[in-house]
Amino acid sequence: xxxxxxxxxxxxxxxxxxxxxxxxxxxxxxxxxxxxxxxxxxxxxxxxxxxxxxxxxxxxxxxxxxxxxxxxxxxxxxxxxxxxxxxxxxxxxxxxxxxxxxxxxxxxxxxxxxxxxxxxxxxxxxxxxxxxxxxxxxxxxxxxxxxxxxxxxxxxxxxxxxxxxxxxxxxxxxxxxxxxxxxxxxxxxxxxxxxxxxxxxxxxxxxxxxxxxxxxxxxxxxxxxxxxxxxxxxxxxxxxxxxxxxxxxxxxxxxxxxxxxxxxxxxxxxxxxxxxxxxxxxxxxxxxxxxxxxxxxxxxxxxxxxxxxxxxxxxxxxxxxxxxxxxxxxxxxxxxxxxxxxxxxxxxxxxxxxxxxxxxxxxxxxxxxxxxxxxxxxxxxxxxxxxxxxxxxxx
Amino acid sequence: xxxxxxxxxxxxxxxxxxxxxxxxxxxxxxxxxxxxxxxxxxxxxxxxxxxxxxxxxxxxxxxxxxxxxxxxxxxxxxxxxxxxxxxx
Numbered sequence: 163x164x165x166x167x168x169x170x171x172x173x174x175x176x177x178x179x180x181x182x183x184x185x186x187x188x189x190x191x192x193x194x195x196x197x198x199x200x201x202x203x204x205x206x207x208x209x210x211x212x213x214x215x216x217x218x219x220x221x222x223x224x225x226x227x228x229x230x231x232x233x234x235x236x237x238x239x240x241x242x243x244x245x246x247x248x249x250x251x252x253x254x255x256x257x258x259x260x261x262x263x264x265x266x267x268x269x270x271x272x273x274x275x276x277x278x279x280x281x282x283x284x285x286x287x288x289x290x291x292x293x294x295x296x297x298x299x300x301x302x303x304x305x306x307x308x309x310x311x312x313x314x315x316x317x318x319x320x321x322x323x324x325x326x327x328x329x330x331x332x333x334x335x336x337x338x339x340x341x342x343x344x345x346x347x348x349x350x351x352x353x354x355x356x357x358x359x360x361x362x363x364x365x366x367x368x369x370x371x372x373x374x375x376x377x378x379x380x381x382x383x384x385x386x387x388x389x390x391x392x393x394x395x396x397x398x399x400x401x402x403x404x405x406x407x408x409x410x411x412x413x414x415x416x417x418x419x420x421x422x423x424x425x426x427x428x429x430x431x432x433x434x435x436x437x438x439x440x441x442x443x444x445x446x447x448x449x450x451x452x453x454x455x456x457x458x459x460x461x462x463x464x465x466x467x468x469x470x471x472x473x474x475x476x477x478x479x480x481x482x483x484x485x486x487x488x489x490x491x492x493x494x495x496x497x498x499x500x501x502x503x504x505x506x507x508x509x510x511x512x513x514x515x516x517x518x519x520x521x522x523x524x525x526x527x528x529x530x531x532x533x534x535x536x537x538x539x540x541x542x543x544x545x546x547x548x549x550x551x552x553x554x555x556x557x
Numbered sequence: 558x559x560x561x562x563x564x565x566x567x568x569x570x571x572x573x574x575x576x577x578x579x580x581x582x583x584x585x586x587x588x589x590x591x592x593x594x595x596x597x598x599x600x601x602x603x604x605x606x607x608x609x610x611x612x613x614x615x616x617x618x619x620x621x622x623x624x625x626x627x628x629x630x631x632x633x634x635x636x637x638x639x640x641x642x643x644x645x
Contacts (some may be wrong), residue, residue: 304565306565395611
């Protein structure tokens, strides 16, 4: 295997090396083959593969040790995801793993002991997979406009509604659902796909096509009380969860960026014009320089936010820098793919070869719900104005 | 004093951004605000009557904790309420 490049942040080299050592063979020999075919067919991973990923500790790497997980910190997980993203050419796989981990985090934070035994512990062994259904048919990402409803019925709760897009739904045994009650408060529930009146149907997404995307329809789904994870203020639960998720979403992308650069270099070195490799052309060198710079700056941004998370400096609900970092990295990754397309010529149109267009589609999908990024920037702008108004008076 | 609302909260204030209220304390000001715009109550307040954690309160630019209901206000004070929203 190629040595992972860039000696920036060499203090994390041990995590990178350990991750490669533990998971490299599985990713390159078991996950990578079939990536192109899965993308064409829109089919997802088998349960056997996910179980194998759990057996080697990949799925549970950062799940709490108290419920049988690997207990890795945010920083360790983020760095590990970077290497996993480098080795794994199927971004859908890292998406499914990261989303499953995030759902597990939420269950561990808010679940009662019964839920921990029923769901969290089996998840660490890969015996259960979990997805989360937040985006609503009517509200989109606006939690105050959700039309998915919950009402109490004796000792049970009854859910009705549609969640139009749920990553990993076709793989998940448990789906976390946000629903509005009669007080316009948001509650969070854990439904089982085998619960009566739960209907999960596949979607045909344009990107992350092996991500098991599905649509969740609930018509009078009746749940026992212990399946409620949050009785109130599900918005805050969601915000904390979604902020952290942004980082686990983009961390693998950093590794993918480097793999794209390396493959681009290799292809250009092997292509000659008038007996000379394309890598000797100055315009090509300029593009590669830009690509590599995008990767390094993105990596430094990721590590910066991981270190902030590790040191407890990120406010769970309010930290805008997780969102800004994620948006920045995604934009850099998109531009990097565009640069690769610019220099690689016709071969990028051959989907079973370079696969850069698939990476571009996958990175573009990370812009979904980017309207909330605009909101975050407005907030940052208003806070900047407030801060200046205060400091101007102090001078 | 005056409330400045932004984003989705304006949906519940008839899209009024600047809302004057008469109040001696932060707690009273919030009560006056939701009395003026009843639809805002379930969005702004939790079931204990405190501003939900997902909203951030700024008094003249400084962060105020949601439980500082006895914080005294003057006529010149301005309270901004922003809502954390993450999607994608």
